[in-house]
Amino acid sequence: MILAGVSLKYGRVLLLRPVSSICTFNMSKYRKKHTWDRDQKKLRVLVDMDCVLADFETNFLKRYKEKYPDEPFIPLDKRKGFYLTTQYEKIGVHNDKIYSVINEEGFFLTLPPIAGGIEALKEMSGLPGVDVFLCTSPVINYQFCVKEKYDWVQKYLGKDWVEKLILTRDKTIIHGDLLIDDRPRIKGCEHEPLWRQVLFSACHNKTYKISNEIRLDSWDTNLWLPMILEAQKRKSSEVQ
Numbered sequence: 001m002i003l004a005g006v007s008l009k010y011g012r013v014l015l016l017r018p019v020s021s022i023c024t025f026n027m028s029k030y031r032k033k034h035t036w037d038r039d040q041k042k043l044r045v046l047v048d049m050d051c052v053l054a055d056f057e058t059n060f061l062k063r064y065k066e067k068y069p070d071e072p073f074i075p076l077d078k079r080k081g082f083y084l085t086t087q088y089e090k091i092g093v094h095n096d097k098i099y100s101v102i103n104e105e106g107f108f109l110t111l112p113p114i115a116g117g118i119e120a121l122k123e124m125s126g127l128p129g130v131d132v133f134l135c136t137s138p139v140i141n142y143q144f145c146v147k148e149k150y151d152w153v154q155k156y157l158g159k160d161w162v163e164k165l166i167l168t169r170d171k172t173i174i175h176g177d178l179l180i181d182d183r184p185r186i187k188g189c190e191h192e193p194l195w196r197q198v199l200f201s202a203c204h205n206k207t208y209k210i211s212n213e214i215r216l217d218s219w220d221t222n223l224w225l226p227m228i229l230e231a232q233k234r235k236s237s238e239v240q
């Protein structure tokens, strides 16, 4: 083999291989397909799990207090900022203690469902022209977390929903129209993700000032349904 590499010119990728096996990959065809995927008429909604469907913060506080009854703690109404470790560090609690609770077997499986979330998801996915997927980031110490997320989905939403579960550490590379997520300022490889974020209200983001995001305070049908219908209307006007 003499040449190995890739050169990009005039919208075509030329794979640098020996002359006999030169092949080209048409970038304009790829772009066309990419655009078509994006413009499907169905509204694709991505829904996060922790703090959106599953009550991560309540379960953490309960288990933390049981495990470390003599340590200081932060009540839910005083939680501020996405990372527990950052705020607990300020009151003198070492990160190891926080991780020891989160990484414990059973932690993710025992997260209680957030009020109305399961019903809302089932109803949303039954709307004509709407596709719903779960999009969640497992913790780095995945020993129990990954399996328990699957088990949680099967337990509360049913087996069909296991197929709709997307596990990723980078949500910006997932295609969708809306991402309902409690984490402000989601970052990743894509600087401009295809989805628009809907910030789901959680104890840690209550005081976070939003600029371009839409906020969803709860799974009250009077809140999420008009938001989805509006997004659907906007999308169909963009596609036409």
Ligand SMILES: [Mg+2]
Residues within 6 Å of the ligand: 048, 049, 050, 051, 052, 181, 182, 183
């Ligand atoms: Mg979350």
